[in-house]
Amino acid sequence: MRPLPRRFYDRDTRTVAQELLGMHLVHVVRGVARIGRIVETEAYLGPHDLAAHSARGRTARTAVMFGPPGHAYVYLIYGRYHCFNVVTEAEGHASAVLVRALEPVQHLAGRCSGPGLLCEALALDRRHSGHDLLSAELYITRPAARREFAIVRRPRIGVDYAGAWARRLLRFYIKGNAQVSRP
DNA sequence: TGCACGATGAAC
DNA sequence: TTCATCGTGCAC
Numbered sequence: 001m002r003p004l005p006r007r008f009y010d011r012d013t014r015t016v017a018q019e020l021l022g023m024h025l026v027h028v029v030r031g032v033a034r035i036g037r038i039v040e041t042e043a044y045l046g047p048h049d050l051a052a053h054s055a056r057g058r059t060a061r062t063a064v065m066f067g068p069p070g071h072a073y074v075y076l077i078y079g080r081y082h083c084f085n086v087v088t089e090a091e092g093h094a095s096a097v098l099v100r101a102l103e104p105v106q107h108l109a110g111r112c113s114g115p116g117l118l119c120e121a122l123a124l125d126r127r128h129s130g131h132d133l134l135s136a137e138l139y140i141t142r143p144a145a146r147r148e149f150a151i152v153r154r155p156r157i158g159v160d161y162a163g164a165w166a167r168r169l170l171r172f173y174i175k176g177n178a179q180v181s182r183p
Numbered sequence: 184t185g186c187a188c189g190a191t192g193a194a195c
Numbered sequence: 196t197t198c199a200t201c202g203t204g205c206a207c
Contacts (some may be wrong), residue, residue: 078193078194078195078197079194079195080194081196083196114196114197116196116197157196158196181196
């Protein structure tokens with residue numbers, strides 16, 4: 001398996017969010033590769049995007065978002081679940097793509113529809129924040145057998161506080177896919 | 184009476 | 196975000 005190259009992530013965040021659909025997210029845990037097909041994503045467009053963590057400035061937690069592309073940004077939400085994001089665009093842009101749902105491909109125990117459940121199934125937590133996605137343990141790759149699909153665009157989930165930003169169509173999912181968290 | 188569905192609160 | 200619980204409305 002070959003990880004997607006750094007330049008894949010170093011592009012417009014909306015483009016990356018859509019092109020991540022259909023890709024395989026891989027986490028190798030104790031020698032076992034847990035693999036899921038990405039079916040739902042959300043784009044977070046940097047410090048001006050009031051729904052993005054980077055909008056409230058650079059902190060110890062969000063520093064990863066301000067760093068170079070192709071790294072994992074994982075944060076704890078509601079004290080209980082984790083959310084897995086990939087950092088996009090050039091260093092300093094502070095943009096990222098949240099992965100919201102996977103279709104099980106290999107060695108995934110439990111559900112992976114929804115950002116919290118997905119992290120549970122892949123055994124991802126804060127310790128992975130900042131991890132390079134061009135690594136052997138945690139990466140995203142293009143599957144050999146690709147399927148055709150249509151992309152649906154919707155407002156993002158759970159960002160009602162973000163004013164006009166909440167209404168923008170920055171959530172993307174594979175049309176008709178059963179694993180999408182909120183069709 | 185019981186099911187399906189939405190609203191609500193809790194986990195921190 | 197996710198889960199459990201509780202209420203409403205509807206059907207039987």
